[in-house]
Amino acid sequence: MNEYPLAYNSEYSELSPTIEDIAGIASFAIVEFGAPWCPHCQAGELVLKEGLKGYTTLPHIKLFDGKGKKPGRHYKVKLWPTIVLLKDGVEVARVVRPTTLSDLAPLLNKLNEQ
Template structure:
């Protein structure tokens, strides 16, 4: 299980990405984040089988963190699915891998 990191792309970079990007906002000490981590990891592992080009960033969030604020993140974890720079889906505090998979399906990928 990888840790959330303070290193995050700038919003302009995210908006310019082509393909699929997943932004996962939270903190390493967040109980909700730790509880959701196995569900998120399972869903993304399955998704990577058919979409190995997937970019995934685990971004440490908090007051004054510009990327999270630009996406109006309020609760952790928040997982945002982006296709070609545009948000297509998000899931907040997922309690199952299926919740994450359902959000990923909104990307309309082959």
């Protein structure tokens, strides 16, 4: 892993890890695809921050997504924000445009199964 953040970062990073880097993350990790100017991303950020506040050691990578960004295309991101929960580099849950804490249930249920 290189210079992109693995802990929670409040900003979307334009330093995109490769698909191989993402697939190589051991255990659970959150990869959040979005854009800093996106109103859905701004609204979802508050929900996600609240929902994940008990998971302070969970890697959380916020990726600036857009045209030509390979990780977003690989994960078939269509709308922002898209939050993907990985376990050992494999997608186990996904949430698109969360607006309430209950929208995060697919992610939180998987995290609580561990």
